Amino acid sequence: MLEGLVSQESLSLNSMDMSVLERLKWVQQQQQQLQQVVSQSSNNSPELLQILQFHGSNNDELLQSSFSQFQMLGSGFGPNYNMGFGPPHEAMDECISRTSSCHMEPVDTIEVLLKTGEENRVIALKNKRKPEVKTREEEKTEKKIKIEAETESSMKGKSNMRNTETSSDTSKETSKGASENQKLDYIHVRARRGQATDRHSLAERARREKISKKMKYLQDIVPGCNKVTGKAGMLDEIINYVQCLQRQVEFLSMKLAVLNPELELAVEDVSVKQFQAYFTNVVASKQSIMVDVPLFPLDQQGSLDLSAINPNQTTSIEAPSASWETQSQSLYNTSSLGFQY
Amino acid sequence: MNKSSSKTNHQSFEKTVKHEVDMAFALSAQEFAWSRFLQQKLLSSPHDDLISTSSYPSEILERSSKKQGGEKHQDRDEEGGEIKKRLKELQKLLPGGEEMNMEEILSEIGSYIVCLELQMIVLKSIVQDNTS
Numbered sequence: 001m002l003e004g005l006v007s008q009e010s011l012s013l014n015s016m017d018m019s020v021l022e023r024l025k026w027v028q029q030q031q032q033q034l035q036q037v038v039s040q041s042s043n044n045s046p047e048l049l050q051i052l053q054f055h056g057s058n059n060d061e062l063l064q065s066s067f068s069q070f071q072m073l074g075s076g077f078g079p080n081y082n083m084g085f086g087p088p089h090e091a092m093d094e095c096i097s098r099t100s101s102c103h104m105e106p107v108d109t110i111e112v113l114l115k116t117g118e119e120n121r122v123i124a125l126k127n128k129r130k131p132e133v134k135t136r137e138e139e140k141t142e143k144k145i146k147i148e149a150e151t152e153s154s155m156k157g158k159s160n161m162r163n164t165e166t167s168s169d170t171s172k173e174t175s176k177g178a179s180e181n182q183k184l185d186y187i188h189v190r191a192r193r194g195q196a197t198d199r200h201s202l203a204e205r206a207r208r209e210k211i212s213k214k215m216k217y218l219q220d221i222v223p224g225c226n227k228v229t230g231k232a233g234m235l236d237e238i239i240n241y242v243q244c245l246q247r248q249v250e251f252l253s254m255k256l257a258v259l260n261p262e263l264e265l266a267v268e269d270v271s272v273k274q275f276q277a278y279f280t281n282v283v284a285s286k287q288s289i290m291v292d293v294p295l296f297p298l299d300q301q302g303s304l305d306l307s308a309i310n311p312n313q314t315t316s317i318e319a320p321s322a323s324w325e326t327q328s329q330s331l332y333n334t335s336s337l338g339f340q341y
Numbered sequence: 342m343n344k345s346s347s348k349t350n351h352q353s354f355e356k357t358v359k360h361e362v363d364m365a366f367a368l369s370a371q372e373f374a375w376s377r378f379l380q381q382k383l384l385s386s387p388h389d390d391l392i393s394t395s396s397y398p399s400e401i402l403e404r405s406s407k408k409q410g411g412e413k414h415q416d417r418d419e420e421g422g423e424i425k426k427r428l429k430e431l432q433k434l435l436p437g438g439e440e441m442n443m444e445e446i447l448s449e450i451g452s453y454i455v456c457l458e459l460q461m462i463v464l465k466s467i468v469q470d471n472t473s
Contacts, residue, residue: 214447221454235427242434245457252464257358259471
């Protein structure tokens with residue numbers, strides 16, 4: 001399970017390279033809005049009063065911490081992007097330690113706190129429609145809107161798996177007047193309506209999503225997989241195909257052995273290495289045809305320099321100008337074959 | 342260029358050729374776990390028959406017939422077992438698959454298939470080279 005989390009994190013990290021920029025811009029926009037609202041707040045704007053009343057009196061310290069965060073934000077957002085804002089609740093610590101995207105949350109909370117009541121309602125509705133279910137659930141009365149805003153913001157910049165609703169959950173909780181679940185962007189999986197939202201099932205779901213992605217990729221590779229539905233059938237097809245390929249390779253190698261009885265290969269022989277060099281050289285020359293497969297990175301080994309060999313002999317299969325023996329000889333003569341074998 | 346004396350047994354010669362082919366195959370794609378495993382295996386036991394194609398097709402046929410019979414009841418329960426069976430088969434096919442879990446197998450097998458296809462193309466061209 002942990003591997004699933006880690007790889008998921010790497011996925012989200014990879015996708016974040018672009019989204020970080022987007023989010024930076026977005027945050028800067030929010031900053032501007034915040035500054036506007038803060039300037040209003042000094043003269044007792046009704047919206048802010050409403051928000052303060054809504055959140056109740058026991059939230060003073062929360063608001064204060066949020067505002068202090070806001071000040072930190074206002075001072076210098078760019079260089080402090082990754083500092084991890086001293087989150088008010090421990091859940092954030094968890095987030096920050098596991099995904100680097102978590103530090104966006106305090107920004108969003110502040111932004112939402114300072115928006116108007118109407119906007120709050122709009123955001124609440126929006127987030128009701130597509131909330132993110134986090135791995136850890138806490139119920140705190142004062143954090144309802146904050147949480148909703150978190151979900152909205154975290155929706156934007158991350159590689160999310162599915163966008164379905166848990167409207168049943170949210171409607172129940174809003175009717176109570178209690179807050180929603182404490183949402184931590186931890187695994188970017190959405191729970192469907194009525195599905196369990198605890199940690200294990202989320203991890204399970206994430207794992208299953210990955211597996212289905214891979215199966216789709218395999219479906220593209222293996223011909224004839226499109227018609228079969230279901231994992232078992234597809235796996236069958238894949239197995240058949242792999243066996244087919246293996247058998248063909250074996251058959252071809254036998255044919256090669258038949259055709260070249262004078263090759264006289266021995267394991268320790270130098271000619272063996274030449275055969276290998278020829279074979280892999282040919283494989284490398286086909287590199288342009290197969291796009292996905294990186295072939296023969298012998299440069300890393302440092303033993304065979306293909307660029308030195310290529311101009312000295314005909315590498316294209318379509319125009320075999322030399323026989324097998326002469327090609328092997330030319331290979332042998334051109335460069336030092338420090339072949340690792 | 343030194344040539345050793347030719348081997349008397351044609352089968353062992355075939356095995357050597359096969360060994361070379363496999364070795365080149367493993368060398369051609371070194372980023373993947375299966376190729377590393379294949380390389381190690383080749384280096385340790387040079388003349389074993391690596392790819393055995395003995396009984397797999399029959400096993401698959403058996404399974405599909407069983408599945409048809411069992412479809413009437415407990416589809417879902419059996420499906421998990423079916424998938425696991427197939428995964429085990431896949432594990433056997435993929436070099437180094439014994440030590441991998443399901444996700445790894447799925448990711449490795451994509452590259453394995455592509456490399457196999459490529460190897461086939463190359464072998465075909467070599468054979469054509471030598472027949473013409």
